[in-house]
Amino acid sequence: MTALTNTQLSHFSAQLSAETLLEMYWYMLLARRTDERAWLLHRQGKIAFHISGMGHEATQVGAAFAIQRGVDYVAPYYRDLALCLAIGITPRDFMLSLFGKAGEITSKARQMPSHWSHKPLHILSTSSPVATQVPQAAGLAFAIKYKRENGLIDPNDASQPRLALTCLGEGSTSQGEWHEGMNWAGVHKLPFICIVQNNNYAISVPIEQQMAVSHVAERASAYGVLGVTVDGTDVLAVYDVMRAAVERAYNGEGATLIEAKCYRLTPHSSDDDDRTYRPREEVEEAKRADPILRFERHLLERGILTEALKQEYEQRVRQSVDEAQRYAENAPYPEESSLYEDVYMTT
Amino acid sequence: MPEMTLIDAIREAMDEELARDPRVFITGEDVGKRGGVFRATMGLYQKYGEKRIVDSPLAELSIVAIGIGAACAGLVPICEIQFADFIHPAFNQIVNEAAKMYYRSGGTWNVPLTIRAPYGGGIGGGLYHSQSVEAFFTHVPGLKVVIPSTPYDAKGLLKSAVRDPNPVLFFEPKKGYRSIKGEVPEGEYTVPLGKARLARQGSDLSVYAYGMMAHYAVQAAEQVAREDGIQCDVVDLRTLLPIDKETILASFKKTGKALIVYEDNLTMGYGAEIAAILSCDGFEYMDAPIMRLGGPDVPAVPFSHPLQEAFMPNPHKIAAAIRQLAAY
Numbered sequence A: 001m002t003a004l005t006n007t008q009l010s011h012f013s014a015q016l017s018a019e020t021l022l023e024m025y026w027y028m029l030l031a032r033r034t035d036e037r038a039w040l041l042h043r044q045g046k047i048a049f050h051i052s053g054m055g056h057e058a059t060q061v062g063a064a065f066a067i068q069r070g071v072d073y074v075a076p077y078y079r080d081l082a083l084c085l086a087i088g089i090t091p092r093d094f095m096l097s098l099f100g101k102a103g104e105i106t107s108k109a110r111q112m113p114s115h116w117s118h119k120p121l122h123i124l125s126t127s128s129p130v131a132t133q134v135p136q137a138a139g140l141a142f143a144i145k146y147k148r149e150n151g152l153i154d155p156n157d158a159s160q161p162r163l164a165l166t167c168l169g170e171g172s173t174s175q176g177e178w179h180e181g182m183n184w185a186g187v188h189k190l191p192f193i194c195i196v197q198n199n200n201y202a203i204s205v206p207i208e209q210q211m212a213v214s215h216v217a218e219r220a221s222a223y224g225v226l227g228v229t230v231d232g233t234d235v236l237a238v239y240d241v242m243r244a245a246v247e248r249a250y251n252g253e254g255a256t257l258i259e260a261k262c263y264r265l266t267p268h269s270s271d272d273d274d275r276t277y278r279p280r281e282e283v284e285e286a287k288r289a290d291p292i293l294r295f296e297r298h299l300l301e302r303g304i305l306t307e308a309l310k311q312e313y314e315q316r317v318r319q320s321v322d323e324a325q326r327y328a329e330n331a332p333y334p335e336e337s338s339l340y341e342d343v344y345m346t347t
Numbered sequence B: 001m002p003e004m005t006l007i008d009a010i011r012e013a014m015d016e017e018l019a020r021d022p023r024v025f026i027t028g029e030d031v032g033k034r035g036g037v038f039r040a041t042m043g044l045y046q047k048y049g050e051k052r053i054v055d056s057p058l059a060e061l062s063i064v065a066i067g068i069g070a071a072c073a074g075l076v077p078i079c080e081i082q083f084a085d086f087i088h089p090a091f092n093q094i095v096n097e098a099a100k101m102y103y104r105s106g107g108t109w110n111v112p113l114t115i116r117a118p119y120g121g122g123i124g125g126g127l128y129h130s131q132s133v134e135a136f137f138t139h140v141p142g143l144k145v146v147i148p149s150t151p152y153d154a155k156g157l158l159k160s161a162v163r164d165p166n167p168v169l170f171f172e173p174k175k176g177y178r179s180i181k182g183e184v185p186e187g188e189y190t191v192p193l194g195k196a197r198l199a200r201q202g203s204d205l206s207v208y209a210y211g212m213m214a215h216y217a218v219q220a221a222e223q224v225a226r227e228d229g230i231q232c233d234v235v236d237l238r239t240l241l242p243i244d245k246e247t248i249l250a251s252f253k254k255t256g257k258a259l260i261v262y263e264d265n266l267t268m269g270y271g272a273e274i275a276a277i278l279s280c281d282g283f284e285y286m287d288a289p290i291m292r293l294g295g296p297d298v299p300a301v302p303f304s305h306p307l308q309e310a311f312m313p314n315p316h317k318i319a320a321a322i323r324q325l326a327a328y
Ligand SMILES: Cc1ncc(C[n+]2csc(CCOP(=O)(O)OP(=O)(O)O)c2C)c(N)n1
Pocket: A079, A128, A129, A130, A168, A169, A170, A171, A172, A173, A197, A199, A201, A202, A203, A264, A268
């Protein structure tokens, strides 16, 4: 796929209906405004922590729309707000986790926010130690292959996942976990896709200090996996390479490593101050190349989006985020007794 | 009833579970054609094929992580770590991931995973083929930790481990793989996790042990009964986590004296917890200081034979400790 140019792949996105394109835009916008609200709540002292996905939305929504959302397995990482919203986690779910309130669906408010999980939607629970989800996602993919080869599932059963997608940052690829997961994916030719959301920094440490290769995707060949680098601020370009990777996975042709180059528009988290290590001009330049503005321009040019529709979307997004915040603020905290639940599963 | 070795019982448990449930598979280093370096999986590759008996890359964290992912996807993995000494690269996946998955997902994603690993010294394995690692893991809620000492228990407990919806670490006393023999009934049975076993009855004192040391403790108890007329309860703990306080305390209530034996380094070892339980919940029955016999606090078991023997508790040392405690 490295050899394929974007024009060769663009037939995938060319087939997207106006309706789907607008839905993609909707999720990017929803993620952005939800994210911005979280920062606001943090500044207001209402929540303790936020880790942001701003700048990564095109990568995540492009990826989400290429898989069977809610069916294929996804093992996300903490920046994947847009990915998870597009799969079916709601702003209300997210707000409940920001506030640590009862009814929080991923973990009963045990985990920090952005540690996604949703079993009915086939989103695997993920932890804080980076890259741990990668070999687990290979395990999910292994199970898909195992079930097919051992006749445990009907290959035409549409409710069965057909691939496992996992995400992480470029810095996290320095972990052994990533290597071991990629290696299994290669050795067993698994229906597996790994998206490295390369925003050039791991907190403050630039990519040059993580690896001696200039592209994460170059490493794919070492695992017998196909590697491709894509502009992660271009939602349709991501969709195109993802669709090619998805076809490969569905057809039993093996795993794909996608390096999506993007930029973290915010500090690492609400606990970080990026001014010591990122020049302001660099951040400002990235803001001008904001993936949402880029997609907006594209849709406006094609006449798919109009100023009126944009206003309507903004209004609906705000309503949704307002409602989510109100709900979470009014929700009770978890009962103390819940501390002791779910240590062991009983049959 | 046919008599079999510990390792044959372990193999038979896996064989029966593989036959019973097509979701069960085995992965680990050399588990395929070679049948495992200890032959625990011997013949299973030939019987169930390469799709179910899967030689893994030489990478322990991935053996466990693949197991976690596959378990979350509804399979029932049995992961073999070739030696417990090599489980440390997988510590993160076991402690941060498998153990916490159910809790951190609010009781939605569970991990029905069994991790088998031969452990323990006395086999000329030196520092890195002799370790006892149970105490690292018994500190972690969410895990279950099982150590059998008889073929009967090994088979029944392993079957329970495979069927358990939680991650279970199953440590096998490798010194006893072939030397420990016992009767194993034909056909289906299980031994429940979380229940200790009274391996021998006596009212003078209680010996608490597991794995190879439980086997030795019974031998030592027989010896002191013969030679000194001291009658010991021997409690084979079998499941270290969750811990069977009831059986532990019931024996102590009867004897008032406790010797805890384990081959791991003494300090902060598993026996410390037994001592804490006895001194806290069994204080009114206590008749002597709680005694522990463990390995010395040196980094690991040395290779040289006399040094290894000096490190390892054995029936002789256990008998000496029993006499000392009985005299109190
Ligand atoms: C094993 C581990 N070490 C350190 C951390 C602390 N930490 C959290 S995110 C992060 C940087 C990750 O950077 P990258 O992988 O590039 O992802 P990004 O945050 O840039 O999206 C670090 C060091 C951690 N969570 N896990």
